[in-house]
Amino acid sequence: MKRMRLTLGMALLSASAAIAQKPTIEFNARGILALSDGDMAASAVVDGKLMKEVGVKDALSVYPLPLKLGQEIGSAPLPNSAIGWSRSAAVMSDGRYAYVIETRGQTTDSVKTVKNVATDFPAGSTMYIVDISNMAKPSTRKVTVGKNPLAVDMLGSNMLITSEEAAKELRMFEIGAGGLPTRNVPIALNLQNARATDVTWHPEGEFIAITVEETKEIWLYKAKRNPQGKIATFEAFGTPAKLTGKPGPGSFTPDGSLFIVSDLKDGAAGELVAIQFNTTAADPKTAEHKVVAQTPVAAGVESFAISPDGALIVTANKANSAQPWEGSVGKAGVSLLSLAKDGKATKVADYEIEGIAPESIIFDKSGDNVAVSVFEYFDYGRRDGGVEFFKVNKGGTPSLTKQMAKISAPKGCHTVKLIP
Template sequence: MKKLSATLGMALLSATVVPAQKPTIEFNARGILALSDGDMAASASVDGKLLKQAGVKDALTVYPLPLKLGQEVGSSPVPNSAFGWTRNATITADGRYAYVIESRAQTSDSLKSVKSIAELPAGSTMYIVDISNMGKPSARKVPIGKNPTAVDMLGNNLLITSEEAGKELRLFEIGAGGLPTRNVPIALNLQNARATDVVWHPDGEFVAITVEETKEIWLFKAKRNAQNKIATFEAFGTPAKITGKPGPGAFTPDGNLFIVSDLKDGAGVSELTVVQFNTTATDPKTAEHKVLSSTAVGIGAESFAISPDGSAIVAANKNASAQPWEGSVGKATLSLLTLAKDGKITKVADYDLDGIAPESVVFDKTGDNLAVSVYEYFDYGNRDGGIEFFKVTKGGTPALTKQLAKISAPKGCYTVKIIP
């Protein structure tokens, strides 16, 4: 027994020589909201095999911060779909309500495979989730247009794009209790095309709307009625065009630049493209919008985040991580880039990421930390998802450092949002 004790003592002593790291999560926010698509494996986007687990459903999960070991988290069975990228949820500025659009409806356990997204049940619902009590989120639903594609909110005005002809854009004015008080359908007069993303400009007078089929990003200006309420939106200038497949976009915090992911139809390395919209033209017809630059990141960059000070961007690259396991899979990565005031993006480095299909990335309130969704891991048995965290080094030599602790999330975790 003495010999064993001596051996253990030596092992513990030697372990202290290795630099230690606290297994805590550093993320400056009241909490994190995550969406998980329980309907399919990540590789279903490649081979159509859903690989559903019996009893696993879509979920909305709320993680209050800081987390403690053994702490229970709040969850609600809110239907959602990873085909909505990370554009299918938004949170009020006070962090009390979340709005989740059902891009595609929940599938039955009997559905084993699909040949295309068109075979998935159509979505038509928005879920209003009260997250004021993070331990017990509660949801109610509101009918919206067919197959909604994106949602964004500024103040009490919420916008949704959908595939419903003649009502491609829908404005909800949100009142007490997080409920809509106005529902204004708006036709964008698109021809054989869909509005796939909508983003508020920080000034609240403009929105950027992406039209995937025409590879265009349009700027629209709000038009108000006699009561100073938004009645419709009208095109402001000619659209900016990109070369490949436009993905999600975002304005810089000061509103001077618009960044959009160019997914290249999955056939090549994605790019982040910088657009400068002219919001000061006196005649909307003459407003010219410019594409300033494009910078390569990784393959399948379906999400990126801009730091609160606008100086850095992090893109999440799926690469070949979501390939069927029968073949050869690759490593997902994060790309760290710097963003100058003139729109120049400079890539700093790529960082390997454990797990499959990181489809969402978000900075915390101070920009000191980063959260990344992981759809699932290379695990046999239960294919759970997760949220991984990185420390952000700022200044002249920016860098990302992986934090030791992570959050285990339901299978199919693909969206993370900060609860301020």
């Protein structure tokens, strides 16, 4: 009998070893940058109760990869805000500098509730320039960039920022030595009772897409250059594409042939909308831009990412995870979709995660792994956030496998960016 017990025990041990994972993080990048908004709980969007922890402030975290136990993690107390579409940070292509816009300011510890998180926080006006060449010890400087900056995007040394500042809704900065702006070009978009809530460079650098949330429009603008060959302004190119719900963040496919944008439906299941921009029209006034595909996705898809080869999309599904705990709270998740050349996307599978309000998701450089931010967890006591990881299984029927290890992050983790 003793021998039988021993044999059974060894069999169980062998079986568990066969299905075990290494508690390591696979992600092809030099590092990951994360932003955490310490000013509020995720459910404050619903009930206005901030549930702040005394002493917990906004933070920037830098995680060098590959991570090792006991490794020093870079961090800085950097004001930032989860209000918006997680477009509040950009990283230079050489990975030396990161740029963070302060969409809204921080509140004091005495502020416990607000009526509306989108409007009742102090106004922001600052961009922080973060030197991350030494990821263990990031250092910061700051410049003023306009009232309530909403989105930032970079291509090479050219940076674009949208804000709520009248007649200067768009600014272009040319970044020079030391990561500092050398040119500041304010551009009026002539918006009436509306905001440019997102801006995205076309990969070729001659066009940009701008989202106007209140009018549910996606505009294409073309760069106009001065005699020295530098961008002097942007002018509308064609009529805008129209959405039916609430436009969120957008992204061009790697080859620039399509623009994909999230269309939220006020709490209901949303869509990913594929737009085909006409960039070759001889007369910009006659250029027509078409919605070529609409793909249903989960509720609360505030962020998605397109794989480097343009074949896959992953979405971060907030769903009902950010509801007040006194009510009925749902599970958040991640979805995997395949993307065809004509813009039609097909859902492959959904994957649950344990955390609350995943608001940002990225592929690594190879497209073999995915990282997703988690605002906080269903934990009583200290309410930290995190970054979770999935492995991408490619082939005829792609899939995701959740990695065993994750990264702990300060409460309110809402944005993750790849450091190349």
